[in-house]
Amino acid sequence: MALRYALLGLLTKGEATGYELNQRFKETMIHFWKAHHTQIYRELGKMEQEQLVSSHVIHQVEYPDKKLYKLEKQGQHLLLQWMMNMNVAQPTLKDDLLLKASLFHLIPKDVALSYLQKAKEQHLFGVGLMNEWRTTHFPGNEFSSADLGEYLTSEFGRRYMQHWIDWCDWAMAIIESEKNKESIERKQE
Amino acid sequence: MALRYALLGLLTKGEATGYELNQRFKETMIHFWKAHHTQIYRELGKMEQEQLVSSHVIHQVEYPDKKLYKLEKQGQHLLLQWMMNMNVAQPTLKDDLLLKASLFHLIPKDVALSYLQKAKEQHLFGVGLMNEWRTTHFPGNEFSSADLGEYLTSEFGRRYMQHWIDWCDWAMAIIESEKNKESIERKQE
DNA sequence: TACACATATGTGAAAATGCACATATTGATA
DNA sequence: TATCAATATGTGCATTTTCACATATGTGTA
Missing domain, CATH: 1.10.10.10 (Winged helix-like DNA-binding domain superfamily/Winged helix DNA-binding domain)
Structure with missing residues (x-):
């Protein structure tokens, strides 16, 4: 609708x-x-x-x-x-990668890591494109009044991708540390 | 699918x-x-x-x-x-509020601000719930190996909501400063 | 006393979305 | 020389998703 x-x-x-x-x-x-x-x-x-x-x-x-x-x-x-009209419809989101991430306990940690690495690279690339786009469209962070909305939501996109990158780094560190725990346990056996 | x-x-x-x-x-x-x-x-x-x-x-x-x-x-x-299977489907997203935000140039700034304020409050509430949920499910950030995925994606959710809050603050500040510019222009006329 | 809410599972129909394909031409790449 | 991408607009069909409604009962709230 x-x-x-x-x-x-x-x-x-x-x-x-x-x-x-x-x-x-x-x-x-x-x-x-x-x-x-x-x-x-x-x-x-x-x-x-x-x-x-x-x-x-x-x-x-x-x-x-x-x-x-x-x-x-x-x-x-x-x-x-x-x-x-101040009614705002609930957002709908379907993210395959996050769905898979929620089931990472089912697969080897190295496979999980490669999913995250790939996702991180894609978002790094996206941030790069977005920065370029913003410097050509809003040089010096200046925007015409008709572009207010675009200015705001493109910054949302930029931050969103950065949030993804940060989360990927965090998640990869968690998985790495779990891997280390496992190898220590194996040595102790 | x-x-x-x-x-x-x-x-x-x-x-x-x-x-x-x-x-x-x-x-x-x-x-x-x-x-x-x-x-x-x-x-x-x-x-x-x-x-x-x-x-x-x-x-x-x-x-x-x-x-x-x-x-x-x-x-x-x-x-x-x-x-x-390393194929990952493209995420699909529909966010009514961001769509409206991209068209903020069409409406009075105070209406735009109230949209953002409301969204911020909702996400603040969400972060609170999430923090509670995580402290009950993962006290001391400890999780069983079967909960790895949930641990990772709930943190994604927490960060996502925080990202929203930060963006709302940023966007509201931008709109406020645009409002000020306008009122200065009016005074100079 | 009336209403809403939680429990629990669905059907029928409409609307939204995606996929494969169709058409036609130019220019670039392998 | 062959294939692919860009330009430009669609149709038909299948799948996905949502909406309104239906059923049945206990508990809490106004």
């Missing part, structure tokens, strides 16, 4: 095609929302029927035609109503 | 009813997985058909009968296979 608010929200920054909206999703909303491109196209179609957005086709010679979507008054109204 | 691994994983700790599994979900997996109780019952039914788990009914006089589920060899095998 809230996917439409995400799309309407992106459209407040200007007209865009489904393809561009998908890209912006991946760029700026990846830390709190995921949507498959087929879902985005479908939702845009529905919203056009409900007259929340409108579109017109732009013919392209070298590439396929594209459909530029524009936020309509009704959509703007609906979005603002949602923003001003 | 991975819901079944979560359930199989919980069942490695002993037999349980669907009701209990739902409770354990809320207690220990809330920070990385959510499942509606109807989904849990349905998945258990499917897994029983596939002989991954088995059940027997326990008659109760004062309460409705309950069905105790037990992990079967095939289920154990499937779970371990999944644990040892």
Whole structure:
């Protein structure tokens, strides 16, 4: 249900095609929302029927035609109503790696460690990308008033990844120390 | 698809009813997985058909009968296979509050601040609960080897909530300073 | 006395989501 | 020379997830 608010929200920054909206999703909303491109196209179609957005086709010679979507008054109204309604839906999260981590007692410690190492590297890479992104988009931590939200949530993403990295380090240290305990016990036998 | 691994994983700790599994979900997996109780019952039914788990009914006089589920060899095998397969699915996340936060430029700053204040309070409360839970389950940070996973992921949850609190503080400070800038601008006009 | 809550397990239907596939062209890489 | 990625928009189907509802009883609360 809230996917439409995400799309309407992106459209407040200007007209865009489904393809561009998908890209912006991946760029700026990846830390709190995921949507498959087929879902985005479908939702845009529905919203056009409900007259929340409108579109017109732009013919392209070298590439396929594209459909530029524009936020309509009704959509703007609906979005603002949602923003001003203080009800906040419960977040939903499914994290495969954390699920596996919760079951690390079932597998060899070295396998657990390699899961964590890999996760740490991915998040290290992510932090790097994010820092780059932020220095190009908000040089000197300056942002225009229309970018307030993006500024806040991109910092959330950066911190979230850093939190992951720190936790991976902590968890790997715990597992290493458990490994040591085991080898001491073996020696004493 | 991975819901079944979560359930199989919980069942490695002993037999349980669907009701209990739902409770354990809320207690220990809330920070990385959510499942509606109807989904849990349905998945258990499917897994029983596939002989991954088995059940027997326990008659109760004062309460409705309950069905105790037990992990079967095939289920154990499937779970371990999944644990040892290093493929990790992309996490999915939908966070209403962060979506709203990304659109804070659309609403008055005081409304934005009250969203953040509320979120901060909720996470403060959550950290408190988590600290209690951890001191009862892992007094002196001691844990049995079968609880390694739970020990690691509950710490993830604790840190995650702390990360939220810190971010809320940071974001509120940013918005306050933007408010001040505005009022200075108004005075200069 | 009425209502909510905990206990306990589900069904039917709708909505949301993901997967495989389809189309068409250019430019880059192996 | 062949394959892959980027551009651009979708359909059909299956799976996943949620929502409203149904059942039944004891206990605590307003």
